[in-house]
Amino acid sequence: MEEKYFEISGENLKSFIERIIADDFEVIAPIDKDGDTFYGKINRFEEANLDILLPKMSYKEYLLPKTETLFEYSFSGVNTDIKDGLESVAGANQKRVIFGGRPCDAGAGPIMEKVFNWDFKDEFFNERFKNLTIVSIACEKPDNYCFCTEMQLSPESSYGSDVLLKKAGDKYFAIVTGEKGLNLIKPYINLFKEITKDKVPAENDWKKLFEIEKTKSFLDKNFEHNYFQQRFLSCIGCGVCTYTCPTCHCFDIQDEGNLKEGRRIRNWDSCQFGIFTLHTSGHNPRVTQGDRYRQRLMHKFKIYSEKFDKYLCVGCGRCSRNCPEDIDIKEVAKDLADMA
Amino acid sequence: MENIYLPKLAEIKEIIQETADTKTIRLTIDGGGIDFLPGQFGEFSFMGEGESTFGLSSSPLRKEFFEFSFRYSGRATSGINSLNQGDKIAFRGPYGNYFDTSKMKGKNLVFVGGGIGMAPVKSIMEYCLDQRDDYGKITILYGARSVNDLLYKNIFDEWKKYKDTELIVTVDPGGETSDWTGKVGFVPTILEQLPLKGENSIAIVCGPPIMIKFALKSLEEKMGFDKADIITTLENRMKCGLGKCGRCNVGSVYVCKDGPVFTAKELESLPNDF
Numbered sequence: 001m002e003e004k005y006f007e008i009s010g011e012n013l014k015s016f017i018e019r020i021i022a023d024d025f026e027v028i029a030p031i032d033k034d035g036d037t038f039y040g041k042i043n044r045f046e047e048a049n050l051d052i053l054l055p056k057m058s059y060k061e062y063l064l065p066k067t068e069t070l071f072e073y074s075f076s077g078v079n080t081d082i083k084d085g086l087e088s089v090a091g092a093n094q095k096r097v098i099f100g101g102r103p104c105d106a107g108a109g110p111i112m113e114k115v116f117n118w119d120f121k122d123e124f125f126n127e128r129f130k131n132l133t134i135v136s137i138a139c140e141k142p143d144n145y146c147f148c149t150e151m152q153l154s155p156e157s158s159y160g161s162d163v164l165l166k167k168a169g170d171k172y173f174a175i176v177t178g179e180k181g182l183n184l185i186k187p188y189i190n191l192f193k194e195i196t197k198d199k200v201p202a203e204n205d206w207k208k209l210f211e212i213e214k215t216k217s218f219l220d221k222n223f224e225h226n227y228f229q230q231r232f233l234s235c236i237g238c239g240v241c242t243y244t245c246p247t248c249h250c251f252d253i254q255d256e257g258n259l260k261e262g263r264r265i266r267n268w269d270s271c272q273f274g275i276f277t278l279h280t281s282g283h284n285p286r287v288t289q290g291d292r293y294r295q296r297l298m299h300k301f302k303i304y305s306e307k308f309d310k311y312l313c314v315g316c317g318r319c320s321r322n323c324p325e326d327i328d329i330k331e332v333a334k335d336l337a338d339m340a
Numbered sequence: 341m342e343n344i345y346l347p348k349l350a351e352i353k354e355i356i357q358e359t360a361d362t363k364t365i366r367l368t369i370d371g372g373g374i375d376f377l378p379g380q381f382g383e384f385s386f387m388g389e390g391e392s393t394f395g396l397s398s399s400p401l402r403k404e405f406f407e408f409s410f411r412y413s414g415r416a417t418s419g420i421n422s423l424n425q426g427d428k429i430a431f432r433g434p435y436g437n438y439f440d441t442s443k444m445k446g447k448n449l450v451f452v453g454g455g456i457g458m459a460p461v462k463s464i465m466e467y468c469l470d471q472r473d474d475y476g477k478i479t480i481l482y483g484a485r486s487v488n489d490l491l492y493k494n495i496f497d498e499w500k501k502y503k504d505t506e507l508i509v510t511v512d513p514g515g516e517t518s519d520w521t522g523k524v525g526f527v528p529t530i531l532e533q534l535p536l537k538g539e540n541s542i543a544i545v546c547g548p549p550i551m552i553k554f555a556l557k558s559l560e561e562k563m564g565f566d567k568a569d570i571i572t573t574l575e576n577r578m579k580c581g582l583g584k585c586g587r588c589n590v591g592s593v594y595v596c597k598d599g600p601v602f603t604a605k606e607l608e609s610l611p612n613d614f
Binding site: 070071073075078080082084085086090115116118119120121122123124127223224249250251252253254255257258259262264266269271276277278279280281283285286291295298299302303306307 | 341342343345346349389391411413414417428548575576577580582583584585586587592597612613614
């Protein structure tokens with residue numbers, strides 16, 4: 001489907017969100033909680049904080065929950081019963097809307113989708129992704145940690161959004177990118193006014209601080225460069241960069257239970273932890289925090305892009321904003337590009 | 341819709357206590373073996389204790405069962421170790437690439453195994469022995485730290501009975517017993533003493549990283565093997581085995597999908613990340 005363009009007043013946007021909530025959609029939006037902002041379920045339009053640039057965490061957990069049951073097991077005598085965890089995911093809420101996220105967060109979905117469908121298909125991810133409709137809002141003022149433009153997106157990118165809203169005074173322009181977005185707004189189409197593409201203001205000319213291709217070409221040739229060991233001496237390996245990242249998807253598989261019953265779960269994991277790659281023998285391919293931060297950079301800017309084109313980063317800057325040691329990945333990526 | 345993390349239940353047909361802390365377990369699914377190729381691996385678990393990754397160690401041509409060997413050292417392997425004949429093991433696989441046997445046909449083969457690294461060697465070696473006429477001379481060099489650490493002792497005689505097949509067993513200096521009749525010396529040292537040349541030959545080498553490093557050096561520098569004719573397997577910590585969980589990569593290569601089998605030539609192009 002070709003993109004379609006609409007206008008919607010602020011008042012009608014409020015009606016639209018309240019009507020989809022009334023029609024049993026689960027609407028997830030940035031909400032203020034515990035002195036910060038997180039994605040969470042809203043029951044009224046006013047609960048959504050649409051002014052915040054980025055919530056503390058991305059909405060990754062709606063695609064890849066922090067903990068997810070892969071299956072449950074129980075032993076009875078000589079028999080083992082297994083209950084497939086996929087059944088409950090497949091039967092879950094079919095109507096979930098992420099509202100008020102930003103283009104960076106929206107970009108993360110299709111980027112992760114490639115990993116989860118490379119050869120083996122991870123239907124846990126696919127089922128959740130299929131059931132999400134993404135209504136994002138373009139950014140007017142990115143902050144100093146943002147670098148989506150360098151990551152082949154932009155503050156106004158519609159990549160990964162089903163509907164992208166662009167604020168203009170007290171109204172919004174709505175870019176509907178495909179069937180999923182159109183199906184969402186169709187029953188409420190009287191709230192929207194269809195317009196032609198030329199009525200939508202052209203994108204700003206967002207400036208880039210560096211070329212990510214140059215970062216990659218440095219990484220291509222400099223695995224052993226001492227920059228990695230020097231620059232990340234201060235890294236305490238807390239893993240907050242990976243947990244808050246919308247595209248970091250590495251996971252652990254663990255069993256939880258006893259001799260009678262239990263479940264196998266997958267949990268978010270982090271390449272920043274020493275145990276992540278520790279062999280049974282005691283050997284560890286990645287001994288230092290420099291080795292581990294290098295892996296994160298390699299995965300994002302080289303390894304992923306060689307397999308799937310694009311990069312495993314949307315430039316949201318959460319890893320930098322939340323880093324207790326103030327490691328700014330944008331600065332790091334620029335350093336690498338400058339050395340290329 | 342398939343859940344790729346869902347294991348199958350395999351029945352334990354036989355448990356062979358190889359050494360004080362290693363066992364070989366033979367399994368069946370629906371009364372028989374599974375289809376796989378030599379070099380491939382699987383995820384094994386006693387549910388409740390977590391999964392472990394092991395190479396399959398039997399010849400895929402022996403269809404009545406499939407087997408793996410393991411050392412018990414952690415929670416997951418202790419779980420598997422507690423099981424008895426007739427119990428069930430949860431299994432996912434086979435995964436990964438495999439030894440390219442088409443390249444090995446008609447050539448002399450030297451199999452080099454160290455410690456429990458003999459397990460993946462055993463699979464491809466028995467596969468070749470099962471089709472003995474397809475290959476030239478076969479030399480098997482197997483080493484362990486001590487006599488007590490040697491696996492597969494009960495089938496050494498079986499390997500030797502094939503025509504034009506030689507088995508050399510060695511233990512590290514100090515690991516011999518008074519009645520030991522095999523060699524004493526590190527695997528690379530013994531390897532260099534063998535009358536083998538690189539021409540028309542393929543070497544398959546698996547074992548601890550330090551042994552691989554020096555065995556590769558011996559084969560290349562002292563014995564004239566081409567890097568492309570030396571094949572080894574990499575082991576990295578894995579969880580999914582499916583190219584998703586993100587920990588087994590060496591540079592851009594995922595051991596679970598692009599490996600575990602690599603030639604020495606391929607290893608040369610990888611960064612020092614294993």
